[in-house]
Amino acid sequence: MAHDIETQMIDDLMEKIITKAMQPGEKFPSENQLANLYNVPRITARKVLTTLDARGYIHSIQGKGRFLKETSKPIQLHLLGNRSFTDKMQHAGYRLMTKNIYCTQINYDEKIYEALQSKKEAEVYKIGRLRLIDGEPIAIHQSFVDKENFPSIVQDGPGIESMFAYYRQLGYEEFMSERSLLSVTFPTSSEQDLLSCRSMVPLIVLESDCIDVKTGNVLEYTKILYRSDKFKYDITSERS
Numbered sequence: 244m245a246h247d248i249e250t251q252m253i254d255d256l257m258e259k260i261i262t263k264a265m266q267p268g269e270k271f272p273s274e275n276q277l278a279n280l281y282n283v284p285r286i287t288a289r290k291v292l293t294t295l296d297a298r299g300y301i302h303s304i305q306g307k308g309r310f311l312k313e314t315s316k317p318i319q320l321h322l323l324g325n326r327s328f329t330d331k332m333q334h335a336g337y338r339l340m341t342k343n344i345y346c347t348q349i350n351y352d353e354k355i356y357e358a359l360q361s362k363k364e365a366e367v368y369k370i371g372r373l374r375l376i377d378g379e380p381i382a383i384h385q386s387f388v389d390k391e392n393f394p395s396i397v398q399d400g401p402g403i404e405s406m407f408a409y410y411r412q413l414g415y416e417e418f419m420s421e422r423s424l425l426s427v428t429f430p431t432s433s434e435q436d437l438l439s440c441r442s443m444v445p446l447i448v449l450e451s452d453c454i455d456v457k458t459g460n461v462l463e464y465t466k467i468l469y470r471s472d473k474f475k476y477d478i479t480s481e482r483s
Contacts (some may be wrong), residue, residue, distance in 0.1 A: 252281050252291045260300055260311065269431040271301050271309040275312045297443035300474060318376060319475045327407035328374065328384065328467070331347050342373045344383075344437070346400030358452055358464040366390040369398045373437055381473045387464040388451075406453070410462060417456040427471070438470055445471040 253327045272280065277288035295301050301309045316365060318337065332339040349355070349369050361367060367389055373384040386406045390396055393413075403409050407418065426448045436441060447469040451461045 245276075248281070248283055249287055249290055249294075252277070252283070252287070253294055256291070258302075265311055265424070267309050267311050267313040268333065271295075271311055273308060284359050284441075290347050290409050294443075297441050299444045318473055320469075325406055328382070329405045330375075330407070332376065337376050340375045341404040342375070343370070343374050343401055343404055345369070345371045346397070346403070349387065355464050358461070359387060359389050360390070361389045368400055370403055370406070372404060376473075378398065379473070381470050383434065383437060383468040385466045385468075387466070388462065392460070392462065406463060406465075410455075415455050415457075415462065418462070419454050419456050420451045421454060422452055424448075426450075428468075430468070434468060438468075440470055440472075447471050447474070447476070 253287070254266075265271075271292075273294065274285050274288045275285075277291065278285045281288070292301070296303070296309075299396050300312060302312055303309050318332075320331065329339060329341065344470075347369055349367050351363060354362065354369075355367060356365065359365075359367065367387055370386045370388070372384045372386075373380055374384060388396055393399070399409065410418070428448050429442060430438060430440060430444065430446055434446070438444075438446075449465075449467045449469065451465050453465060454460065455462055
């Protein structure tokens with residue numbers, strides 16, 4: 244019964260947030276105020292506030308209370324198409340910044356190795372980039388490549404910001420993807436730190452391959468983690 248009341252309170256408050264009945268930056272009701280408003284124990288009100296905080300809707304300012312977070316303008320993103328993330332964001336006029344955050348060899352992973360058509364003894368490297376728009380982190384891009392295809396990846400990897408740009412430097416001209424998978428997950432502690440988000444903010448996961456059109460060879464396996472609260476997703480194909 245108590246859980247039902249807690250759920251109803253969360254639903255009611257979420258409705259007020261979504262419909263703008265409560266404005267961004269507005270002070271949020273305290274535990275006592277919520278407890279009185281809904282005629283529930285303070286522990287129930289505290290649980291509700293904890294849930295809304297974990298979902299990223301409110302934040303606390305010491306000595307002042309809790310406030311409704313300012314909303315960010317969702318970024319429209321075409322998930323499909325053969326252009327790079329950098330190209331899409333720059334074409335849309337967003338101020339994109341990319342930080343290379345790691346280039347490291349991974350342990351054998353059947354799914355990734357199979358996608359790359361790599362041998363079990365192959366050396367596969369993961370190149371990670373953090374994407375920021377207007378200084379705000381919005382996505383983590385992970386590209387997995389076989390060292391056999393890119394012998395200098397250990398030296399080049401830490402400096403790569405755009406994989407497509409890197410491929411073009413090596414003479415590749417046109418790319419395509421044969422398979423894309425979409426799923427939802429929640430961030431690990433390290434991903435929370437990188438994306439400046441809480442544990443209950445869902446991440447949209449896009450997994451795909453990148454194939455050289457000329458040769459048909461698989462260049463990379465890609466896994467992108469998007470903050471779900473920063474995008475509007477367009478799943479229609481882009482016109483070339």
